[in-house]
Amino acid sequence: MPDALKINAINCFYGNVQVLRDLSIDLRKGEVLCLLGRNGAGKTTTLKAVMGLVKVRGGSIMLGDTDLARLAPHEVPKAGVAYVPQGRRLFSDLTVAENIEIGLMARGKGRAVRDEVLDLFPVLRQRLGQRSGTLSGGEQQMLAMARALCIEPAILLLDEPTEGLMPAMIARIRETVAELRRRGVSTILVEQRVDAVLPVADRVAFIENGRNRRTLDVEELRADPDAIHRYVGVG
Amino acid sequence: MAFGPYLLLATLEGLVTAAVLSLTALGLSLVFGVMRIVNVAHGEFFMLGAVLAWFFSTLVTGHPALGFLLALVLSPLVVGAVALVSERLVLRRLDYNPEATIVATIGLLYIIQQIVLTVYGPEARPVVAPFDVRIALPWFGYSGYKLAVIAASVLVIAATWFLLTKTRIGLVMRATQYDRETAQNFGIPVDRVYAGVFALGAALAAIAAVLVVPIQQAHYLMGLDPLLLSFIVVIIGGLGSLRGTVVAALLIGLSDGIISVFFSPTLAKMIATLLVAMVLVFRPQGLFGTAAR
Numbered sequence: 380m381p382d383a384l385k386i387n388a389i390n391c392f393y394g395n396v397q398v399l400r401d402l403s404i405d406l407r408k409g410e411v412l413c414l415l416g417r418n419g420a421g422k423t424t425t426l427k428a429v430m431g432l433v434k435v436r437g438g439s440i441m442l443g444d445t446d447l448a449r450l451a452p453h454e455v456p457k458a459g460v461a462y463v464p465q466g467r468r469l470f471s472d473l474t475v476a477e478n479i480e481i482g483l484m485a486r487g488k489g490r491a492v493r494d495e496v497l498d499l500f501p502v503l504r505q506r507l508g509q510r511s512g513t514l515s516g517g518e519q520q521m522l523a524m525a526r527a528l529c530i531e532p533a534i535l536l537l538d539e540p541t542e543g544l545m546p547a548m549i550a551r552i553r554e555t556v557a558e559l560r561r562r563g564v565s566t567i568l569v570e571q572r573v574d575a576v577l578p579v580a581d582r583v584a585f586i587e588n589g590r591n592r593r594t595l596d597v598e599e600l601r602a603d604p605d606a607i608h609r610y611v612g613v614g
Numbered sequence: 615m616a617f618g619p620y621l622l623l624a625t626l627e628g629l630v631t632a633a634v635l636s637l638t639a640l641g642l643s644l645v646f647g648v649m650r651i652v653n654v655a656h657g658e659f660f661m662l663g664a665v666l667a668w669f670f671s672t673l674v675t676g677h678p679a680l681g682f683l684l685a686l687v688l689s690p691l692v693v694g695a696v697a698l699v700s701e702r703l704v705l706r707r708l709d710y711n712p713e714a715t716i717v718a719t720i721g722l723l724y725i726i727q728q729i730v731l732t733v734y735g736p737e738a739r740p741v742v743a744p745f746d747v748r749i750a751l752p753w754f755g756y757s758g759y760k761l762a763v764i765a766a767s768v769l770v771i772a773a774t775w776f777l778l779t780k781t782r783i784g785l786v787m788r789a790t791q792y793d794r795e796t797a798q799n800f801g802i803p804v805d806r807v808y809a810g811v812f813a814l815g816a817a818l819a820a821i822a823a824v825l826v827v828p829i830q831q832a833h834y835l836m837g838l839d840p841l842l843l844s845f846i847v848v849i850i851g852g853l854g855s856l857r858g859t860v861v862a863a864l865l866i867g868l869s870d871g872i873i874s875v876f877f878s879p880t881l882a883k884m885i886a887t888l889l890v891a892m893v894l895v896f897r898p899q900g901l902f903g904t905a906a907r
Contacts, residue, residue: 430799461799468796470789481789485801511725526800579679 382441383408384429384460384534389438389448391421391428391589400589401438406534407426411556411566412594413576415607416586422569423465425586426536429461429567430453430462442534456485461532465539465569467523471512475503475522478511482529496525500557517548524555535559535566541575553579573607597604619753620875626873629864630760630829633767634822634904636863638840639847640774640856641818647854648791648811651705651715656819657841659697662726663689663820664741664832665734671741679744682828689824690817697816710808723792723837730834743828748890763825770821775856787811791854823843843870846886852903861901863891 384406391399399421414422427433427458429440431452440447447455456462470478483493489494497504500521506514511522520540527535537556541549556566556579570576576583577597584594593606600606642656655729666689671681708714747758760873778784790797790807798804830836847866849859866886873882893900 432795432798448732451803453801453803456799464796464799468793470792470796472792473785477785477788480782481797481800481802482784484786530800549744 382406383410384567385439385441385462386425386429387439387441389428390435390436390442391424392436393424393433397427398433398589402586402589402591404440404584404591404594406565406567407581408565409560409563410581411560411579412569412578413568413583414586415570415573415576415583418571420586421589422539422586424589426462426464426538426569429455429491429534447513451518456530456532459486459530459533460536461527461530461534462536463527463538463540465542467519469511469519469523469526471510473511474508475511475514476507478522478526479503479507482526482607485530488529488531492529492531496528499528500525500556501582508533511566517551520544520548520552524552528559535564536569537566538569539571540568541570541572549575577601616753619751621872622646623754623756624872624875625868626756626760626871628868629764630867631870632864632867633764634826634861635840635843635847635867636771637767637822637825638819639844639851639859639863640750640771641815641822642841642844643848643851643854643856643859644774644811644818645815646848648787649710649808650712651812652712652719653709653812653815654716654719654841655700655726656719656815656844657722657837657839658726659693659816659837660819660823661832661834661837662696662730663693663823663828664694664827664836665730665834666820667824667827668739668741668832669734678742682744684740685741685827686821686824690820693820694813694817698809701812705808705812706805724728727834727837734832734834736834738831738833740831741827750774753886757829759828760882763829764824767822771856771860774818778856822874843886846890848900850900851891852900855900855902858900858902859898 382405386402386404388401388403389399390397402421404425404427414425416422424433428435429447431450433446435448438448442460445458447458447460450458472479479493483489502518503522503525506518509518509593514522524540526590540552544552556568559566568576568580580597582594582596583600585592595606638660642653645651645653667685670685672687674684676682704718704722705715708718743759745759748755749761764802778806784800786807788800790804792867794804843866847859850865851862869885870882873885
């Protein structure tokens with residue numbers, strides 16, 4: 380399968396502290412790649428580096444022929460990359476409809492995309508005029524994903540989308556990720572909980588101290604459950 | 615004059631003050647709300663607007679309305695352009711750092727003030743009102759132009775409200791105000807939004823100045839009072855809140871008009887400052903602001 384996104388030996392710093400060290404990851408077309416690792420391992424920083432929110436020193440982040448590391452942050456979504464950050468980061472004083480409008484504006488998408496996205500999350504249709512900050516946690520997560528999908532992304536970055544959600548809502552998010560995979564969207568998923576990941580992931584990359592220690596197929600991981608403890612000590 | 619008409623006169627004067635103050639403070643509030651920048655040079659944009667209004671009005675001979683209309687169009691545009699250049703050359707290079715930009719805009723204040731002093735001089739110069747109509751009330755006559763200033767301010771505030779709440783540009787500005795980083799994740803060029811907002815804030819101050827300059831005179835030190843009063847208004851109303859700015863400007867403008875007429879202008883300023891202190895202690899986010907996120 381060809382690569383949808385190729386992260387080549389990138390380094391990132393917060394001040395003088397190096398957070399990513401020659402980190403390389405290949406995301407294949409249409410797959411769900413999960414990043415696993417302890418807190419502070421560099422998973423979120425990897426996503427932020429792709430979005431241009433953290434400056435990359437050295438290396439490259441190739442989307443086709445475009446090096447995302449050389450783009451201004453606002454140009455990255457226009458290249459077809461959408462990001463659902465940890466904690467959702469909705470524009471909480473704006474309505475649901477306005478949040479979706481912001482998503483559509485990113486790549487000039489229209490009503491057809493809006494309807495398609497709302498079909499994925501029908502509950503949002505009844506909340507269009509409601510301020511997004513007043514939605515339940517699960518609804519906020521759906522809106523965060525809906526807003527990102529309005530970009531019609533080729534690459535979707537999800538940072539702990541199931542954090543703090545009830546089991547029914549986690550299942551709903553998982554179904555959505557699976558549906559997006561069927562539609563050919565390539566996804567990088569950051570999760571703390573392995574059980575939330577295995578049903579939807581194709582491969583798992585273990586991130587430790589800012590490095591990609593190993594990338595395994597989910598089948599390999601199922602056959603060797605100790606691998607998780609061996610590589611990053613989480614589970 | 616009996617108390618009632620006297621109060622009516624004071625209220626009308628207060629409404630004129632409130633109208634001009636609303637526009638000036640709205641500019642300051644927008645810049646802080648979206649960019650989180652305390653623009654200490656805002657009063658100088660007001661002053662520059664007034665001085666340019668004098669300049670443009672002298673270019674046209676004939677009916678005073680022609681020169682005034684030219685000033686009303688060109689003065690905000692030129693002041694907006696000056697603000698745009700300042701944003702590019704100074705604020706952007708400081709990465710909009712809140713502390714550094716306070717110091718930088720203090721510097722900008724002195725640069726604009728001293729350039730105007732050098733080029734325009736220390737004189738106070740009048741601009742002729744575009745029309746001279748007195749509205750005859752049963753108790754006194756009142757300037758029709760001052761009533762027009764109130765109407766024009768209401769129109770500009772309504773237009774700003776429309777821009778912010780009903781247009782795509784407004785949506786982009788509000789999204790940037792709430793979360794700069796997430797706005798970038800959705801293709802919003804935050805630097806360009808900031809530049810536009812800074813220019814718009816300065817242009818609003820310039821519009822207020824053009825409206826007021828037939829009542830006051832253009833002078834190189836006239837920016838201080840509007841700056842102080844604008845800060846009072848945006849702190850009381852809530853930084854970044856359009857509704858709060860208008861309500862607080864009405865409160866401050868009316869109290870300034872009434873207290874100045876019945877007692878003294880100094881007492882009016884003292885009460886306004888005391889009000890700010892009370893708001894800062896009991897409701898730091900202002901009357902209509904939201905608590906820090």
